[in-house]
Amino acid sequence: MACEVGEQWLGIDELVRVAREREPVALAPGARGRVVAARQVVERLAASGQPVYGLNSALGANTGAVLADGDLEAYQRRAVRARAVGVGPAWDTATVRAMQFARIAGLARGGSGISPAVLDACIALLNHQVHPQVPRMGSISVADLPQLSHLALPLFGEGQAEWQGDVLPGAIALQRAGLQPVVLGAKDGLALISANAATTARAALVLHDVSAALHSWLAAIALGFEGFRANLSPLHAAAVAARPATGQIEVASQLRSLLQGSVLWLPGAARRVQDPVSMRVVAQVHGAALGMVQSARAQVEIELNSAADSPLVLADEGLMLSNGNFHLPALALSVDACALALAQTSSMAVARCLRFMSPALTDLPLQLTRHGPAHSGFAAVQKTLTALWSEIRLRANPASLDFIPISEGLEDHACMAWTVVDKLGELLQRVHYLIATELLVAAQAVDLRGTATAEMGEGALAAYTRLRAIVPVLDEDRPLGPDIDSVYQAVAAGHFNLFNLSLAKAA
Template structure:
């Protein structure tokens, strides 16, 4: 087990904490503040149950069956049936990091104190997570009005039914629990409903995607700077006074980051630029990447609101001595932020593709066509233009919105929803493709600075990027298969930039 621990309770989790737990196997620890909130909300649920006070999901059916009261004798059995009746997810299984992120997100929501769940259930989730026991959860089937189906598959497996993975092996969940030395979850009043009534798939995977987007953004700025060097772009696009004259979201920060990246570059010398004004894909980087940075910050904030608060319906409010039915599970604000991030990435992808193509155009860059070092009897980067065009087109397609409400369900009662998990999933698909575009730009720009003969004039950031690329990909002196090179670079682009 990773010796790093992440404590939950007094301090709320951040998206980076979820990533550390989900991917780096940091241990999650509930502190006493979290435990106190869980106990207080559970005490209120038990009192309402003892007093037979009507509470949705405690002593009533779910969805359209809210009009169906449950007898005291049926309350616990009903909760145990919830985990099975709601296990209707379909399609490919979620990857392990997504399952772990989902589990962290649900634990975090429960620790906020609004779920009213039994302490033993929360501790069981934490124990399974830290033991590396991962329920097999199909990825399709949630419309984003709580990720009911994926969470039900999680809960069902932790009760010993279904399949789970542990130690890299998939086996019956009961066997996995036995191997981990864990007891199946003991479901009591309201526990089944509390396990499923959250947007934990959407929130957990959004935490991972936010980290991935940050890494891709950082590397894309490195690619921009190296391309500036290769193209001999004018640095006036980064002028601080010009950017302050109309301080659109994020552009001043991006301008400052690129000026720092290009510190020591020959581009700052008078007459270094080839043009008075460059094409917009060069000139408008602060504006386009500023919008991307702003969209990422907003999506991360929206995600951390969901991660650290209770979207449970009903919400348990022990400090107010009440349990309230409401609509806080609705993810409209969240999905609009994530749709915006996908569209911002699409703008950056279009600019990345355009700049890379321009490097290969002799009439625009004054470099050999297709960056072929030995003339046109060698292909150089000519055929790489096809995956560039394909990736950019797919990104534009994925950036189209899906979050407008799907059809009504539950006998028309649930007539609005956000498609939150699919919005996050398609944004993650955009980021994956964007990484490859960034990798190609880095590789092409590294070749271009060699052909331009300016390697000894590179700024501090571009020199670091150039040297990193040359470790992963040798100069393209002769035609060869370059897919492997691009893939290696894209794998590095998925990591934090040193």
């Protein structure tokens, strides 16, 4: 079934299906009337001679310069070409499809004044799986002009696009897909590129994956609790409810479900009265991270369901208004906060892993090897953990303040949301490696302690079983880098997201 745009509320899950599962898109019946009405306003104002930014008045530093009547359509093509200044490697197909979907969703809201035929061409391009080549770098999120320009070029037979695995000139890609180049009318070029659909799309994908990673992380932590024989009193429902800080009740509930059936719930089962802080405050720190991610997801979904064009067409009033809805400070700040939150959870994960190396805390062999000082066990993994933490810490630095004025000083503020989202994606890759390492360490502790599977919580056992299906217990020293890489692939693919896989139920 096609995902309809223009009427129903669109969430991140809908975008992910279109991007990664190649679900087709259709314009909702009621949306077409709004698009047509907005287009009529554009055509009326274009013929009126009244100066309107981006319609018959030039863009950027040339604002106010009047365009010749006969040049309005050609100017739209030139505007797209001139802003196709993205550089670097092209984005993957799923990301490009997410960008296409996000822009179609915005156009379907009826505020852009785009020609219905051009909107139909955008939908056809996506549904025929013609995927423009969009470079990675260039946007400062004062509209994603570079990325969206590259996204738009193949619509009128320019630029490059991937079709059925081949990267082709835009005109040839259209031809092979059975499509015709579209003719841009007044304002059409600006409507295609004057939005933050690229940032919105990329943020949706990254935040979807961050949410999954947080669930996978809890599986690793639950397994670590089994290996440490941790005290579970910090997860007691009444304890977390006594101070209901952001997300902690939900996280504690999820951990309780993962540990359902564990002997650690029995009186006297824990080895210590009080464990290290990195184990005691998981609900608080992961709860805060969950809250930051939920806030950022809400901001993304606002963008997915808005008409954020400038100028904005108000069909009911017959107006086109310049405005500041292209600016994304709330999204940028919330995603920066997600990066800081993941750095907090990461520092605790490193601390937990390092605690497992110490016999004084765990009653387990030094560096998790039963063979004594002649073997290194997990000793060198401490270097990997330190390197990952450094990489994560670097990418947790806020990027939303890093801008300079451009366009003769007219564009004197930028929230840099594109960069903020991009670095969160890079940070997430390192987090996946960290989760993989914590899973390996926790499983090794379980094996060295000789914990019976019948004693483990359901979710912790599921994580252990999946982990051991990928890598065996470490006995004789061997290269652990390949083991971490193998588990990383499974973590990134969501194989340890036990909630998504319905292997754990809410407590």
